[in-house]
Amino acid sequence: MELYLRVDSAYPGDQGGGKARLDPETMLQLRLSPGDIIRISGRDTTVAKVWRAQLADWNQQKVRIDNFTRMNANVSIGDTVKITRVEDTMAAGTVVLAPPEDLPKNIPMADSSVILQNLIDFPVSMGDSVPIPIGMPFVQPQMVAYKVIELDPPEAVIITQQTEIIISDKPISGFEGISQITYEDIGGLRDELQRLRETIELPMRHPELFRHLGIEPPKGVLLFGPPGTGKTLIAKAVANESGAHFIPIAGPEVISKYYGESEQRLREVFEEAAENAPAIIFIDELDSITPKREEVTGEVERRVVAQLLTMMDGLEERGQVVVIGATNRLDAIDPALRRPGRFDREIEIGVPSNPDRVEILKIHTRGMPLFDDVRLEELAERTHGYTGADIAALSREAAIRALRRYLPQINLDEDEIPEEILNTMVVTAKDFRQALRE
Numbered sequence: 001m002e003l004y005l006r007v008d009s010a011y012p013g014d015q016g017g018g019k020a021r022l023d024p025e026t027m028l029q030l031r032l033s034p035g036d037i038i039r040i041s042g043r044d045t046t047v048a049k050v051w052r053a054q055l056a057d058w059n060q061q062k063v064r065i066d067n068f069t070r071m072n073a074n075v076s077i078g079d080t081v082k083i084t085r086v087e088d089t090m091a092a093g094t095v096v097l098a099p100p101e102d103l104p105k106n107i108p109m110a111d112s113s114v115i116l117q118n119l120i121d122f123p124v125s126m127g128d129s130v131p132i133p134i135g136m137p138f139v140q141p142q143m144v145a146y147k148v149i150e151l152d153p154p155e156a157v158i159i160t161q162q163t164e165i166i167i168s169d170k171p172i173s174g175f176e177g178i179s180q181i182t183y184e185d186i187g188g189l190r191d192e193l194q195r196l197r198e199t200i201e202l203p204m205r206h207p208e209l210f211r212h213l214g215i216e217p218p219k220g221v222l223l224f225g226p227p228g229t230g231k232t233l234i235a236k237a238v239a240n241e242s243g244a245h246f247i248p249i250a251g252p253e254v255i256s257k258y259y260g261e262s263e264q265r266l267r268e269v270f271e272e273a274a275e276n277a278p279a280i281i282f283i284d285e286l287d288s289i290t291p292k293r294e295e296v297t298g299e300v301e302r303r304v305v306a307q308l309l310t311m312m313d314g315l316e317e318r319g320q321v322v323v324i325g326a327t328n329r330l331d332a333i334d335p336a337l338r339r340p341g342r343f344d345r346e347i348e349i350g351v352p353s354n355p356d357r358v359e360i361l362k363i364h365t366r367g368m369p370l371f372d373d374v375r376l377e378e379l380a381e382r383t384h385g386y387t388g389a390d391i392a393a394l395s396r397e398a399a400i401r402a403l404r405r406y407l408p409q410i411n412l413d414e415d416e417i418p419e420e421i422l423n424t425m426v427v428t429a430k431d432f433r434q435a436l437r438e
């Protein structure tokens with residue numbers, strides 16, 4: 001028995017958990033219960049652990065998996081995968097993990113017992129990338145991918161308390177494990193992300209659709225809304241997930257007082273994009289290249305706008321290079337830039353709603369050991385008007401407050417902080433309350 005389902009992104013809290021969210025109908029058909037292991041086949045095959053999907057996702061023929069599982073099945077969002085039940089959930093005796101090539105040197109590595117703790121009950125198959133936490137225990141947790149280079153027995157699908165985890169010290173050349181921004185890093189903004197993907201990914205992947213219908217794919221999209229609401233974040237995520245080359249530039253950085261330099265810079269950016277297509281050019285603070293009305297001159301800005309228009313008009317009509325502009329002030333954008341064929345799609349990125357704030361809080365406290373008095377719903381209530389960036393800062397501040405409480409117990413001269421101390425460290429509701437008062 002097998003089923004074909006469409007891939008969607010994981011829920012924010014699921015990131016790094018090896019979970020596959022299925023609806024009751026799918027579970028019934030495949031005779032699955034939560035906790036069972038399934039095989040997911042895309043261009044490659046991997047395994048994941050079944051969890052129940054939320055009601056809103058039922059009867060939609062989809063499976064929600066995170067970027068690690070998507071990478072392991074070699075699929076992206078919107079692709080179709082084959083799901084089968086794994087009859088025998090055999091435990092792994094030994095798993096050998098190899099680090100990626102791009103592991104940062106200056107960040108402390110978790111030792112193997114911490115890694116094991118994180119991997120107990122984790123689904124594995126040979127060749128998988130599994131998420132390993134690195135960095136400060138909770139101030140700046142980051143997940144990197146380690147690759148399973150040996151699995152014994154080969155048919156094993158799950159890591160247990162008894163599994164021996166061996167960390168190879170030889171990195172795999174060409175294997176990049178530092179996680180990039182993915183859809184799991186974005187709280188809320190579902191419709192906005194959907195629109196941006198439709199506008200950008202669809203023409204990139206299927207230019208023939210547009211050709212067939214006789215319409216031009218968009219060349220420019222404008223994201224507008226207050227600072228810190230996730231405009232850069234969603235642009236990066238779309239680039240990563242669609243495999244497009246991402247070139248970020250800041251508007252003010254382009255403006256140079258030397259004659260011809262700004263134009264040259266823009267030409268270079270568009271050349272780099274064309275050479276690496278599909279590509280996304282992201283221009284932050286697009287309003288800064290608009291001549292200011294109150295200034296008489298605005299000479300440089302006028303030239304930069306003219307050059308940008310020329311470059312965009314010259315883009316091939318295959319949708320392989322798209323320019324995303326971001327601004328806090330839509331009315332400050334030069335009207336010439338908003339005409340058809342230029343930045344003619346606009347997507348508003350607003351301040352997050354209460355449920356969106358819960359999601360954003362989940363994302364930014366993902367790697368923190370939260371004490372059980374921390375209620376994210378309550379924090380969401382108290383952070384009305386906060387942007388995603390404000391919530392990220394709040395979470396970091398709370399963790400730093402927690403850290404301060406433990407500092408007297410810690411001997412900073414030691415190479416490694418003893419695990420007994422690390423294991424007692426928690427971030428409490430009070431840490432958040434104090435951080436809120438800042």
Ligand code: ADP
Nearest residue numbers: 186187227228229230231232233360388389392
């Ligand atoms: P903008 O480009 O709108 O000014 P950014 O995308 O640069 O804002 O956001 C800054 C940081 O704030 C992000 O790196 C992220 O940590 C956090 N952030 C903002 N919006 C969100 C969101 N919707 N979900 C999760 N984190 C967010």
